Amino acid sequence: MVEPWVIRQWMYRGGFVLICTIALFFCILPLEVGAGRWPGPDLMLAFAFAWVLRRPAYVPMVLVGLIFLIGDFIFMRPPGLWAALCVIAVEFLRGREGMSRDMPFLIEWATVSALLLGLAVVYRICLGISIVDHTSFGLVILQQISTLLVYPIVVLISTFLMGVTKITAAEAEQIGYAR
Template identity: 40%
Template sequence: MVDPLRRDVLLHRGIFVAVALVLIFLRLLPMGSEAGRLPGPDLLMCLILAWVQRRPDYLPALLIVAVVLFEDLLLMRPPGLWTAMMLLGTEVLRSRLALTRELSFLVEWLFISALMLAMFLGYRMGFAMTFLPQVGFGYALAQVVASILFYPLVVWLSHVTLGVHKPGMGEVDEMGRRL
């Protein structure tokens, strides 16, 4: 028999993989590719950061690496560069979890925004150091700004539909174990 806590973690990991595959599939569809349009947000990045901020046990580092590397390969990005940025960003969040657990949402949003900008700049610097052709700075920055603006919506949808919430200090599960 499977432990209820373990079952919940495995269930949410499966849900994450399914949602990530749907988001990657939607990015591959040829929708809205007219010249001059603003880019949409990176919803997978928002989802990963929101879940790691709320329940880091749902997303181990290897699962994040596997999903983002799969996305890199399908979107024909340099394999591993964005994966490394996402891994660094999520590990920064994990290391600050005790400090950010009781912050208000506005402060959390500002922290996540700074983290998204740092990841964006690191990604651009990786391209610049290897002399790879890049998308225009303003266009790429518009995607980061769109991602920052969509982050609260992703957090709200994760909370309402999937029950992914930030555990409070001393909160325990059904079995009496600390979260």
């Protein structure tokens, strides 16, 4: 018989795919009216960061890579570049999950903000080196700021509405994830 935590883990993985699919759907809707709008947040990245810091098993590396690669194709970005950077960032956070169990939210938020800024800078450098046409750096920073501002809301939704809470030491030991 399958353990209940395995079933729950696969249900949350499916939920993560559903959340990212909905976010992609709303991003491609033609809702932009006029120029000079504030760019929207990257909800897929915010949910990936929030979930990997709470329950790393819910957001496996392959799933993150596939979802962000699909996003690269949909948004016509260089295929694999943003996906690879997001996988690296998620794996960086996954490696710090053990330390982040007792971390206050403000420190978590500061870590995520530094990572978002780092992602934006490295992405722009890679685009510049390969001489790929890209948007202005100001728009990229505004999108990262909007992602950073929406991150606490994503954490609240994940924690209180979806039940993605931080893993306890006892749970980590029970499923063999203690680090």
